Amino acid sequence: MTSEPDDSPTEEVVLPPLQLHDPLPAVVDDAQALQRVLDALRHGTGPVAIDAERASGYRYSQRAYLIQLRREGAGTALVDPIAFEDLHELDDVLAPTEWILHAATQDLPSLAEVGLRPRALFDTELAGRLLNLPRVGLAALVQDVYGMSLAKEHSAADWSRRPLPEPWLVYAALDVEPLVGLRNALEERLERAGKLEWAHEEFQALLHFAGPAVRTEPWRRTSGIHKVRGPRRLALVRALWEARDVIARERDVTPGRILNDAAIVTIARTAPASRQELRDLEVMRSRGARRYLDTWDSALAAARDLPESELPSNASSDADGPPPARAWPERNPEAAARLAAYRTALTAIAERHDLPLENLLTPDILRRLAWDATVAPDRDAVAAFLTDRGARPWQVALTAQALAEALRAL
Numbered sequence: 001m002t003s004e005p006d007d008s009p010t011e012e013v014v015l016p017p018l019q020l021h022d023p024l025p026a027v028v029d030d031a032q033a034l035q036r037v038l039d040a041l042r043h044g045t046g047p048v049a050i051d052a053e054r055a056s057g058y059r060y061s062q063r064a065y066l067i068q069l070r071r072e073g074a075g076t077a078l079v080d081p082i083a084f085e086d087l088h089e090l091d092d093v094l095a096p097t098e099w100i101l102h103a104a105t106q107d108l109p110s111l112a113e114v115g116l117r118p119r120a121l122f123d124t125e126l127a128g129r130l131l132n133l134p135r136v137g138l139a140a141l142v143q144d145v146y147g148m149s150l151a152k153e154h155s156a157a158d159w160s161r162r163p164l165p166e167p168w169l170v171y172a173a174l175d176v177e178p179l180v181g182l183r184n185a186l187e188e189r190l191e192r193a194g195k196l197e198w199a200h201e202e203f204q205a206l207l208h209f210a211g212p213a214v215r216t217e218p219w220r221r222t223s224g225i226h227k228v229r230g231p232r233r234l235a236l237v238r239a240l241w242e243a244r245d246v247i248a249r250e251r252d253v254t255p256g257r258i259l260n261d262a263a264i265v266t267i268a269r270t271a272p273a274s275r276q277e278l279r280d281l282e283v284m285r286s287r288g289a290r291r292y293l294d295t296w297d298s299a300l301a302a303a304r305d306l307p308e309s310e311l312p313s314n315a316s317s318d319a320d321g322p323p324p325a326r327a328w329p330e331r332n333p334e335a336a337a338r339l340a341a342y343r344t345a346l347t348a349i350a351e352r353h354d355l356p357l358e359n360l361l362t363p364d365i366l367r368r369l370a371w372d373a374t375v376a377p378d379r380d381a382v383a384a385f386l387t388d389r390g391a392r393p394w395q396v397a398l399t400a401q402a403l404a405e406a407l408r409a410l
Helices: 031-043 088-094 104-113 124-130 138-146 166-176 179-192 196-206 231-251 261-270 275-280 287-291 293-304 325-331 333-353 363-371 379-388 393-408
Strands: 045-053 066-072 075-079 099-101 121-123
Touching (some): 031 066, 031 075, 031 088, 045 166, 045 179, 066 166, 066 179, 075 166, 099 104, 099 179, 104 196, 121 124, 121 196, 124 138, 124 196, 138 179, 179 196, 231 293, 333 363, 333 393, 363 379, 379 393
Parallel strands (some): 099 121
Antiparallel strands (some): 045 066, 066 075
16 A cells, blocks of 8 residues: 655654753842842853843943843852943952853943953854854744743843842853853864864954954945935935934933934935924924934035035945945956955855865955955065955965965956
8 A cells, every 4th residue: 555645744842941950040230239249150160151231222322231241150140231331350359260151242342341251162153153154043043952942032132120020030041051051062062073273263363352443434335325325415314323323322222222323315216304303204203203303404404514525425434444345346456356266265165074165264354355356476575465455364374275276267
């Protein structure tokens, strides 16, 4: 008898949720409680798992509103950094230990703001990238290593709220609960793959990470600004963005809650000639936008009165590197050819070593190399260029020769 094919839907496997091993600790918000945490951490063993919660969608600042720590033998601590003038005592205790973070570049600046700086670290997200895992979010790694699910429903919560709800605190504690185990499992995989030394070089470089580079023209990051044509209308974007930024900074509110980017772009494209025209725009009907109507009107008037010499150019002065690669075929076809040849060479190397292309060599360094016509087509010259721009020794060792050969072949 021939069996019929089974067309019934495949049931999704429901993984058990990760649970706290220890009772949820109270939030540390006074000196006495902090001393107890410091004593526990001193007597703990091994690395310290650390995470920080911000209120990015609600506040202007990127400060940490909760810091979570976990160490073997010390348990989990939830520290409210807002309750303390500084956390130098905690930094002293953590100084001899390795920190475990997930996506360290997200948390290091806000931790540094309260005086916490690692001397050694292990980044579980970056480790996952070097292993070329298909998904490297914390929940995905917990599923991969532990076979358990990790809910992330409070990741975008307003962590500046006080008191913090208990479900949020459980969520926060679970963010550090699995990190030590993840670190150990990923380190073992890196060693088996011959990538552990690469990871060490990457982690060492992260110790000096101080946040993204400060832009001289941050207003050009306005979403949708490509729709705005001409210097005068760009001046309107700049004026509105800068006025909004002053209000957001003073109120410590995320700028989009005062006037969103889409509204700025619409106003600039419409270019209202009077307060009444501005008021009549549909984007000004919300109470938040209309609350500062006089501010927007004054900013627009000032931009309208600017002399031609003070209008912004169409090109950003923030771009200290080459222009977007999509413009190269017309503007600089030789650079476009170099970039294509380099990408082909790097793709082969990345596939051979099972690496994401962007971790083999950052796109920014690659574009700069392709744009620069003065680099000689030999390994030493290419290696020096890559090193000067921050490539790690392991990246230079893997790529410099192939890039030089690609350049010679053009």
